[in-house]
Amino acid sequence: MRGIVSIAGYVPYRRLQRAAVAQLFGTGGGKGTRSVASHDEDTTTMGVEAARRALRPAPGAALDSVWFATASPAYLDKTNATTIHAALRQPAAVAAFDFGGALRSGVGALCSSLAAGSGTTLVVMSDMRDGLPTSVDESAGGDGAAAIVVADDAPGTPVIAEYLGGASVSDEFLDRWRTAGDRRSKVWEERFGETRYVPLGTEAWESALKGVGVAPSDVDLVAVTGMHGRAVRALTRTLGASEGAVADDLGTTVGQTGTAHPGLVLASMLERARPGQVIAVVALADGADVLVFRTTKALASWTAAEPVADQVAGTADLPYGKFLAWRGMVTPEPPRRPEPQRVSATAAWRNEEWKFGFVGSKDRASQAVHLPPSRISMKGGAVDDMDPIDLADTEAVIATYTIDHLSHSASPPIVFAILDFDGGGRFPVELTDVDPAAVDIGDRVAMTFRKLFTADGIHDYFWKAKPVRSRELPPSAVETGGTGGTDG
Amino acid sequence: MASHGIKDRVAIVGMGCTRFAEHWDKSLDDLIVEASEDTFASAGVTKDDVDAYWLGTAQSGMSGITLARPLQLEGKPVTRVENYCTTGSEALRAAAYAVASGAYDVAMAVGAEKVKDSGYQGLNAVPIPNDGTARTLTAAAMFSMVAPAYGKKYGVAEDELTAVLARISWKNHQNGARNPRAQFRKEVSTETICASPRVAGRLGVFDCAGVADGAAAAILVRAEDAHRYTDKPLYIKALSFSAGSGSGLIDPEYDYTWFPECASAAEDAYRQAGITDPRRQLAMAEVHDCFTPTELVLMEDLGFAERGTAWKEVLAGTFDRDGELPVNPDGGLKSFGHPVGASGLRMFFETWLQLRGEATPERQIDTDRTLALTHNLGGYPGEMVSFVSVVGTELG
Numbered sequence: 001m002r003g004i005v006s007i008a009g010y011v012p013y014r015r016l017q018r019a020a021v022a023q024l025f026g027t028g029g030g031k032g033t034r035s036v037a038s039h040d041e042d043t044t045t046m047g048v049e050a051a052r053r054a055l056r057p058a059p060g061a062a063l064d065s066v067w068f069a070t071a072s073p074a075y076l077d078k079t080n081a082t083t084i085h086a087a088l089r090q091p092a093a094v095a096a097f098d099f100g101g102a103l104r105s106g107v108g109a110l111c112s113s114l115a116a117g118s119g120t121t122l123v124v125m126s127d128m129r130d131g132l133p134t135s136v137d138e139s140a141g142g143d144g145a146a147a148i149v150v151a152d153d154a155p156g157t158p159v160i161a162e163y164l165g166g167a168s169v170s171d172e173f174l175d176r177w178r179t180a181g182d183r184r185s186k187v188w189e190e191r192f193g194e195t196r197y198v199p200l201g202t203e204a205w206e207s208a209l210k211g212v213g214v215a216p217s218d219v220d221l222v223a224v225t226g227m228h229g230r231a232v233r234a235l236t237r238t239l240g241a242s243e244g245a246v247a248d249d250l251g252t253t254v255g256q257t258g259t260a261h262p263g264l265v266l267a268s269m270l271e272r273a274r275p276g277q278v279i280a281v282v283a284l285a286d287g288a289d290v291l292v293f294r295t296t297k298a299l300a301s302w303t304a305a306e307p308v309a310d311q312v313a314g315t316a317d318l319p320y321g322k323f324l325a326w327r328g329m330v331t332p333e334p335p336r337r338p339e340p341q342r343v344s345a346t347a348a349w350r351n352e353e354w355k356f357g358f359v360g361s362k363d364r365a366s367q368a369v370h371l372p373p374s375r376i377s378m379k380g381g382a383v384d385d386m387d388p389i390d391l392a393d394t395e396a397v398i399a400t401y402t403i404d405h406l407s408h409s410a411s412p413p414i415v416f417a418i419l420d421f422d423g424g425g426r427f428p429v430e431l432t433d434v435d436p437a438a439v440d441i442g443d444r445v446a447m448t449f450r451k452l453f454t455a456d457g458i459h460d461y462f463w464k465a466k467p468v469r470s471r472e473l474p475p476s477a478v479e480t481g482g483t484g485g486t487d488g
Numbered sequence: 489m490a491s492h493g494i495k496d497r498v499a500i501v502g503m504g505c506t507r508f509a510e511h512w513d514k515s516l517d518d519l520i521v522e523a524s525e526d527t528f529a530s531a532g533v534t535k536d537d538v539d540a541y542w543l544g545t546a547q548s549g550m551s552g553i554t555l556a557r558p559l560q561l562e563g564k565p566v567t568r569v570e571n572y573c574t575t576g577s578e579a580l581r582a583a584a585y586a587v588a589s590g591a592y593d594v595a596m597a598v599g600a601e602k603v604k605d606s607g608y609q610g611l612n613a614v615p616i617p618n619d620g621t622a623r624t625l626t627a628a629a630m631f632s633m634v635a636p637a638y639g640k641k642y643g644v645a646e647d648e649l650t651a652v653l654a655r656i657s658w659k660n661h662q663n664g665a666r667n668p669r670a671q672f673r674k675e676v677s678t679e680t681i682c683a684s685p686r687v688a689g690r691l692g693v694f695d696c697a698g699v700a701d702g703a704a705a706a707i708l709v710r711a712e713d714a715h716r717y718t719d720k721p722l723y724i725k726a727l728s729f730s731a732g733s734g735s736g737l738i739d740p741e742y743d744y745t746w747f748p749e750c751a752s753a754a755e756d757a758y759r760q761a762g763i764t765d766p767r768r769q770l771a772m773a774e775v776h777d778c779f780t781p782t783e784l785v786l787m788e789d790l791g792f793a794e795r796g797t798a799w800k801e802v803l804a805g806t807f808d809r810d811g812e813l814p815v816n817p818d819g820g821l822k823s824f825g826h827p828v829g830a831s832g833l834r835m836f837f838e839t840w841l842q843l844r845g846e847a848t849p850e851r852q853i854d855t856d857r858t859l860a861l862t863h864n865l866g867g868y869p870g871e872m873v874s875f876v877s878v879v880g881t882e883l884g
Contacts, residue, residue: 341617343619354621378738406687460620
């Protein structure tokens with residue numbers, strides 16, 4: 001039996017109220033919200049966050065490879081999956097591959113990993129969707145990531161959702177396209193895409209269900225994803241699934257996260273599923289892909305590290321002006337400080353464990369924790385007598401903090417805190433996803449992988465801390481069902 | 489092993505100091521020449537009489553050539569030193585040890601910095617290639633963490649602490665207003681200080697040192713030769729230096745209410761000089777008031793006040809120009825300005841004027857004490873270097 005061992009979605013903290021677009025421009029926007037990656041996030045960092053959440057409930061998973069898919073890669077030429085591989089502290093023998101460029105690459109990577117005969121693969125899907133101000137893409141799009149551990153059922157890696165089978169149909173037609181370097185996608189007349197996607201989706205849906213021997217009415221949860229909102233809604237109506245089976249596609253709250261979306265809604269569905277249910281996802285992008293799963297008894301003992309529903313509910317609004325600045329659509333006056341210099345490739349490589357893994361050192365004699373790692377102990381002076389200590393998943397408390405209005409930042413001011421980690425270790429670090437007025441001494445924070453800045457085309461990846469927010473959440477929007485109209 | 493010091497073995501016999509200002513019309517060379525020529529004249533020597541030179545500049549130039557070229561020194565041993573914001577003090581320390589060792593008869597220390605050519609406000613460190621994980625905060629942000637920590641530890645309410653810090657800024661502006669060489673020569677009301685725009689944490693513009701260009705210099709000889717040059721030499725009683733390991737940043741025991749490097753440097757200096765009660769033995773002190781909370785904490789680190797009491801002493805006027813122990817009678821970094829490599833020597837320049845009775849009358853300290861202290865620090869809370877000196881007009 002092959003299937004999903006663990007899964008997680010990552011939805012960034014900030015939301016844009018779609019109504020804010022019309023408030024500024026008099027047009028555009030719509031109802032609900034879309035997710036917005038922070039100024040210090042990109043598809044790679046969001047992929048790391050999703051992957052950390054997927055691996056946490058699957059400690060027995062020994063990966064063979066890390067696959068990363070996005071239509072908005074942080075780097076071209078250079079593999080982005082190696083950054084994720086480093087942040088997850090994977091051994092060198094674990095392969096790291098990018099699936100690049102197309103919106104379909106995410107679901108394609110997932111299909112390929114499930115179709116593979118063996119091996120444990122971490123499939124990471126991530127995207128940031130942009131459009132010019134007032135465009136449908138700007139409002140209907142979203143930012144997010146998903147990570148899925150695919151493996152054969154084994155004692156260390158119990159499969160929580162068995163892959164029953166699926167179908168893919170492909171067609172060459174121009175519905176949506178973007179040439180390298182362009183900030184916006186272009187779309188053909190909407191009706192044309194709809195007339196292509198609905199029959200393609202229907203063909204794949206019928207083929208997949210027939211292949212796995214499941215009737216549409218036996219499907220317990222299904223979600224259709226795709227950037228073509230009309231086609232998604234039209235196909236959803238013709239699936240023949242029972243009314244309660246159609247899951248929220250997160251369109252009204254998160255937006256369509258493109259490459260990541262099939263994984264994100266799949267995570268959302270699995271988090272609310274019970275053992276023995278049939279779950280299907282349909283992805284429309286240059287054809288149609290259908291994947292059908294049946295949850296197993298192991299699902300009952302699997303717990304999401306941070307459910308998508310929690311991430312959908314625990315958010316803060318971002319002013320539209322900040323959104324436009326973060327997306328590079330407008331350029332506010334920068335602080336009058338020197339711009340950061342590019343990171344040294346050699347120094348970054350030497351310090352890979354520290355920089356990407358947040359691994360310090362702990363003196364064996366004094367137990368003093370050194371961040372970054374040190375060869376000589378600050379307590380007792382022992383030389384080269386330390387063990388590595390991984391603090392990426394350890395929470396910390398704010399000992400003191402300050403707010404810096406002068407330092408260079410993509411979004412000033414910088415909130416900076418002195419952290420004391422649970423179990424020992426102190427480190428001064430920047431806070432993110434935080435309201436400066438709400439920070440206080442004693443607050444709990446968790447580490448998050450971020451991009452500090454970009455210089456000479458080199459992204460400076462390192463860790464920041466973000467507040468640990470209440471896990472007691474109101475009834476989730478995910479439970480309401482139905483597809484969201486987002487392009488009004 | 490011990491820190492023996494060089495008490496009474498070396499004397500300062502000549503000093504000079506430019507005005508500290510935004511010298512748009514002066515180059516580093518201009519500032520070096522002006523301070524050096526004033527110093528040669530002060531000691532009654534020429535550049536050829538000086539056997540060895542040390543230049544302190546943090547980031548305005550590399551190597552001794554930065555001094556040798558503008559002064560046109562031929563074949564002299566000229567060395568550039570750098571140690572964060574204590575750079576100027578380090579130049580003097582090197583020159584003093586060179587004389588004390590007997591290696592040279594006459595040595596000169598020059599400190600100079602041209603910071604206003606960068607096009608940016610504030611000080612900006614020269615970037616060194618790195619892995620991109622080091623913090624990039626301003627000094628103001630790092631020092632801003634001191635005030636709330638101090639207030640919390642000693643139970644000083646936020647508005648009370650604001651008044652204390654404003655009082656420090658007010659005092660240093662009072663002093664700077666009476667100093668023709670100071671960058672800011674205006675008295676500033678505490679209301680204006682408290683209403684200034686925030687820079688970092690609770691620190692406003694008036695809590696921060698002035699950023700200026702400038703240069704200062706000193707000529708040092710053996711104590712027994714001093715009267716050949718001047719009737720009123722300053723004898724070096726103590727030179728102390730302490731570099732932290734940087735572990736304060738990662739040590740959970742560090743609480744941001746004191747600077748261990750400064751306390752240890754002061755302790756060593758007092759031992760070298762034989763000082764047991766600095767508050768009553770010193771005529772004055774020049775301290776590194778890069779930000780107002782720094783000066784507050786230093787009053788305790790330097791032993792001028794008991795732990796947790798400096799804030800009361802500040803409000804009581806203990807460190808005012810006419811107080812029990814005047815601190816920063818020249819205006820300090822706050823209003824004299826802070827050209828990094830020059831500041832340490834500027835502090836010595838004020839002791840040179842005050843102990844010799846040569847300060848401008850409106851700020852000359854009326855005292856019969858003969859000892860003065862300079863304190864110079866570099867870096868940040870948790871990652872600091874600190875220098876303390878004691879000089880005096882009498883031998884023994």
